[in-house]
Amino acid sequence: MNRLTALAATVALAAGSLALTTPTQAAPAKAQAYKVTAKANIEVAVAKEDTVKVKGRVTPKAAGEKVVLQQRVGNKKSWKSTGNAKIKKNGTYVLKDKPSTQGPREYRVLKPASKGLQKGYSKALPVEVYKWEKLVYRLSGPRVNVEPAGVLIGAEYFGQSLATTTSGTPSSVEYTLGRKCTDLRATYALTDSSATGSSGAVTVTADGAVLATHPLAVGTVIADEVLDVSDVFRLKVDLTTSATPAAVAAVATPEVLCTR
Incomplete structure (x- = not known):
């Protein structure tokens, strides 16, 4: 084996050895998020008369912390926060809204991030809101x-x-x-x-x-x-x-x- 061939073999062997001994870095673990369940008491409401009550549970419990009621009216893409409530000791909550305008809307519940956990959202809850209006108008x-x-x-x-x-x-x-x-x-x-x-x-x-x-x-x-x-x-x-x-x-x- 000539000197150039021997040198190339030595370099290849060293590189392979380095590759075997270099530790592989694991991908950072994704932070856990709050899980939020929600259910509305009604699917059809009359504006200024009925109260929409949204009940559910937050996991982990996060007792004493707040959940936020959000709603999206009609064809709007953005959600608007319209109320909040404290989470009870057992992880449950109750949120209320008395709509004043008619039209289709969706409600959802947000648990903000805290204690190393990411924020969590409930599923969207559709509610159709009707309103009494004067016929002559x-x-x-x-x-x-x-x-x-x-x-x-x-x-x-x-x-x-x-x-x-x-x-x-x-x-x-x-x-x-x-x-x-x-x-x-x-x-x-x-x-x-x-x-x-x-x-x-x-x-x-x-x-x-x-x-x-x-x-x-x-x-x-x-x-x-x-x-x-x-x-x-x-x-x-x-x-x-x-x-x-x-x-x-x-x-x-x-x-x-x-x-x-």
């Missing part, structure tokens, strides 16, 4: 002989109502709900301006199907009737009144429960 469709007005019925004032304008003339009004509402709530009656002995009638239809019909007379009040308008696209109210004696028919303070 919505843009109406065809309207014949009916106008928004305040009316007196039994000496009680009802604002944001609908009333007929010309006695003895067929009257109607239509509203598009777009299948986004679930209930219609209203009072039906002849107003106090109607003559004694006068009469009338009201019929409520949804996409051509009759939901309710009532004869009306002075002193007859159909109070706070609630009708199911789930999956209704177009709502129509027909009113008739006698010309002599003259009558004024009213749909008093009608409201619809809608998600948007």
Whole structure:
């Protein structure tokens, strides 16, 4: 073996020996994160009426530390913190929210990082929120002989109502709900301006199907009737009144429960 060949073999042997003796560095271990479970008490809520309660557990327990309630409304991508609560000794918690606006939303719970543990999130909890809104605030469709007005019925004032304008003339009004509402709530009656002995009638239809019909007379009040308008696209109210004696028919303070 010549001197160059011998030198090359010696260098290769030394390099192989170094490779065998150099320790391999392990990848850094990923810090453990908090585990958060969550469950909402309801999936459908009415704004300003219902309270959404989110309950769950944090592991490890982290007693006395805080969890944060977050929500994302509609199509928004960002989450907003809207409340917090302390974790109990057994690791459980209760968070509450009373939504004030309608529309679909999601809730989740955040446990911030602490004591060497990374933050943890619960799964997202969908809740659909509905809200009562005055029907007269919505843009109406065809309207014949009916106008928004305040009316007196039994000496009680009802604002944001609908009333007929010309006695003895067929009257109607239509509203598009777009299948986004679930209930219609209203009072039906002849107003106090109607003559004694006068009469009338009201019929409520949804996409051509009759939901309710009532004869009306002075002193007859159909109070706070609630009708199911789930999956209704177009709502129509027909009113008739006698010309002599003259009558004024009213749909008093009608409201619809809608998600948007």
